[in-house]
Amino acid sequence: MLATLPIEIIQEIFLNLDDLGTLKEAALCCRTLYEAFLAIEELLTTTILHRQIHPSVLPDAINTHVSFSIPSSDTEAVNRFSTDYLNTKKILPSKWKLANALPLSLFHQFVDYFATRLSSMGLEDSPSYLREPPCQANPTESEILRIQRALYRFQLYRNMFGTLITDPGRQRELMFRYFSTFENEQLASVNDLLLCAIAEPYNDLVDHDIHWGSMRVSYLEPYDSEQGDYILSKGLEYLFHLTQTKSYTERRRLLSLDDFNFGYDDEPGRLVQFMKWSLSWAGSPDWDYQDFSFDNLDEESMAFHIGKPFYDDGDEGPVTAWKLGDYLVADPSLMRWRRWGYVFWDMSRLENSGIIEKGLSEDSGFRRLRTTEAENRRLFESQEEREKIERAGGSGWWSFKDQSKVQWKCQQGRTKVQMPWGGVQGSSGSRGHF
Known part of the structure; x- marks a missing residue:
């Protein structure tokens, strides 16, 4: 038609x-x-x-797209990319062919999804003492665009440095110094929010997977999580697919132990010294000055130490919020505020919320971050049970209330699946009934 x-x-x-x-x-x-x-x-x-892709986001999208072709292990290639695309801002093409633009469009779908989801996650976890109506308002376009740019920088970091343990000073020279200090804190905020986003599918396996229970795999920690860092290091496309999973089978496939190359004794993989560790050391222009203080700096000196934003949208909200946090980057004490997204919000939202007058109080009324003693005790008890089941030849999904999906291996190498009505069904090469 x-x-x-x-x-x-x-x-x-x-x-x-x-x-x-x-x-x-x-x-x-x-x-x-x-x-x-x-x-x-x-x-x-x-x-x-x-x-x-908004014009203010397109330079980050192009840089990130180019960085996909650079092996992080190729030091010279990473150096050239940093010089050509971060130190020198390219003139954007005025016209595009579909073959050149399509990869940017396809990847932006992941960025757009996470920008929407992370902004909602942050605003839903607003501090209880802030005045609610302005804090709970939907994110503005400028706030969404800031999160999008930070998400591109997250992927850019992953492409440039991968899972290699790289000296923070080198990371600063190649990447962090081209962004303002509050933009680096935005990067840390995205890291924390993404960790929250992947916690549900990951912790679902911590609660129910028999092998993970036997291996005593713990919940993702809110700040220092080597397992979480390893998953984050896989990049936004992988994280998107992980957050879309609903079933145990899907989550088990994406979090397959065969894929955790950094694991120990077949437990989930770990990665030490990923992005936030480097940001905490080198995300500030004064990271190597031990006794440096921002107190009593004049306006010109303050601007120098904050650094020039890679993109300046003219709103004072992000830099104002960052100053409220004592000029820190990726500091553990500000994790709750990064999970609120404090360095992404417009000045009008900050003013209406009352946060500028109240400051970043530690007793802020956020939802708790860590598991309770009762939850950890319950986890320990379930791990004890799952270890017994694995020793007896069981695998798959298990809970205290439902053991019908446990798979049992027969001596002939076939798999028996415990059926809901108590019978057993044999299957050869099957991962079982879920």
Whole structure:
């Protein structure tokens, strides 16, 4: 039906598509649609790309896209990238071909998803003493865009340094120094919020997977989590798919122990000294001055030590909030505030909330971060039970109230699955009934 329309109508419909992936699918439907696309390919691609990725975010998107092709183990390649794309800001293309723009569009879907989700997570965990109506308002466009830029920097860090243990001073020279100090604190905030986002699927296996119970795998810690850092180091696309999982089978597949190359004795993988550790050492321009103080600095000196933002949107909210935190970057004492997203909010939100007058009080009424003693005791008891089951040949999903999904191995190498009605079903090569 669409192919029977005049070419001008088809092109107008194309111009109003939401993303470039949809444009590609539409253009490949038939020869008529493809020819309509080819006639104005650059106009279509450029219009849709700029509508999907805001101009203030596009430089970060381009840098991140280029960084995917750089092996983090290639020191010289990382050095060249830092010089060519961070030290020297590129002039953005005025026109785009679909083949060049499509990868940016596809990856931006992950960035857009997490920007929306992390902003909601932060605002839902607002400190109880703040005045609620302005604090609970939906995030503004400028707030979402700040989170998007920080998410791109998160992926950029992962692409540049990977899982390698790299000297913080080198990371500062290659990346951190090109961003203001409050932008580096935004990066730490994204790290903390992403850890919250992956906690649900991860802790679900901690509670129910028989092997993880036998190995005494613990819950993700809110700040110092080597297991959490390892998962975060896999990047936004992996994290997106992990957060979309609903079933034990899906989560077990993505968090497969075979994939945890840094694990010990077949337990989930660990990564020491990932992003936040480096940020806490080198995220500030004065990281190597032991007794440096911001007290009594004049305006010019303060601006120098804060650093020039990679992108300045003109709102004083992020830098004002960062100053309330005693000019720190990735400090454990500010974790609760980073999980609120304090360095992302507009000045108007901060003023309406009363936070500027009240300050970043430790007794802020946030939801608790760590598990209680009762929860840890319950976990220990379940781990004891799961260890017994594994020694007896069981595997899979288990809970105190439901043991029907435990898989049992027979002597012949077949798997018996405990059925809900108490019987046993044999299966060869099957992962069992869930």
